[in-house]
Amino acid sequence: RRIGIAEAVLCSGKTTEQAVAAAEAAFAAHGRCLMTRLSPEAFAALPEAFSSRLDYDPLSRTAVLGAWPEIHDQGSVAVATAGTADVAVALEAVRTLRFEGVASDLVTDVGVAGLWRLLSVRDRLADYPVVILVAGMEGALFSVAGGLLPGLLIAVPTSVGYGVTAAGKAALTSALGSCAPGVLTTNIDNGYGAACAALRALNAAAAIARLKSPETE
Template structure:
C-alpha cells in the first residue's frame, strides 16, 4: 500500500463508504501479511517508493499466484520476474488483463489509470539478439515502475558501425543500461562515447571460456571507462530498478537536504568576578587625611656607651 492508497482509505472512512472495522483490518495488514510460506511486505512502497517484486524462480506456481493475488489487492502495479511457464499460465487465467512477456519471463499487472512518469530518458542497449531475454526483463521492469524507455538492440562491438548509427540517441539518454555477454566489451565502448551514467549487465551468453558470464562480469568490473557500474550476471531487473531510481530523481529535481553544520561555539569561560569600584573620596577629605597624618619619627642611632675609662 502506498501513500495515496492510505489517503483514499481515510477519505472513504470519513465519507462513510468504508466502515471503521474494515479500515482497521486493512491497516492491520499494512506492515506485512504472513501467509505461512511467505511474508508479503505491504510497506515496501511506503519505504522505497516501489512495491515488493516477486522473484518467481524456485517458487511453486501456487505460491507465485497467491503472493501475486495478495499484492494485487492494493491499487498499485505488481511485477513478477523469472516466471516459469506453469506459473505464467495460472497468472494469465487469474488476471486476463495482465501483461505477460514470455521472452523476459515477466508478468505484470499495471492499473489502467496508471500513467508513465515524465522521468528522465532511459535507454536499454543490448549487444546481441541472444541478450534480449535480459534486455526485455529490464524494459518490462521499467514499464512496471512507470518509466518509459528506448531500446537499441544488436549493436555489439563486432560491428561498430551499428553502434555509431545510434550514437545520437545514446548521447541523448540520461541513464543507459548496457547489456552484453561473451567478452562484455560493449559497456566500456559506450562509456567512452557518452556522458551519462551506465549500468552494465553481464549476461551468461557465450562459449565455454565465458564461464557462464563470469568473463563478461570481470571485464565490466575492470572497465577503463569512467561512470560504469555493474550489476550481477543476467540481472536485468536490478539494473532497471537502479535506473528507475536515478530517472525519478532527475525528473523531480530532488536534492537531499544538506546536513546541518554543527555550530562551533567558543569554549565556555569562567565568569570573571566583578571588581568593586574603588571608593571615591572627596578631595578635601583626602587632603585632610594626608595633611593631618602625623609624620613617622625617624629612628636615630644611639651613640655607644662609654665606660669610666672612656673606651667603648
C-alpha cells in the same frame, strides 16, 4: 518512508502456490504487481483463473497483474544490447521501467565486433541521462560505450555464451574491470535490477531538480 520502488515477485524458486500467493498479496496491497522470471512452463502451470488476469511476455518472462500506469515525464532511459540473444534480458528492464511509468528506447545488436553499429547510434544514446547496457559473451560493449557516452551507465552482463563465457562470468568481470571510468554493474541477467537502479537515478534527479527550482513544484 519507502524507497520509491515497488517490489516484484521473483517467481523462480517458488512453487506455483507460493508465486500466486505472493502476487495476490502484492496486488491486494498496491492494486498491481510485477512478476519476474516466470518461465513459460511456470506460466502454463498457473491456475487459468489467475493467469488469465496477467499480461505475460514469454521472452522477458515477466507478467503484470493489474493495470499499467501512465508514462510520467521524469525522464526516459535507453537500453542497448550487444546481440540478439541479449534482448530477453533487456526486455525485463524495459517492462520493469514501464511498470513504474518510465518509457525506454531499446536499441539492439550494437555489439563491438561491428563497431560501426554502435557508432551509428552514439548520438542517440548520448542524449539519455541513463543508459542500460546489456551484453553477454566477453562484454566488450561496456568499455566502448563507457568511453563514448556521458550518462549514467548500468551494465547488465548476460549468460549468453559458451565455454569461458557460458554463465556470464566473463561479461561480468569485463563490466567490473572496465577501463572506462564510472561503469556500474548488476548481477548477471538482472534486467530487473538495472531498471530499479535507473529508477533510483531518475528519482534522485527529480529530487535535485526540486531542490534547485522549488517554485516549479
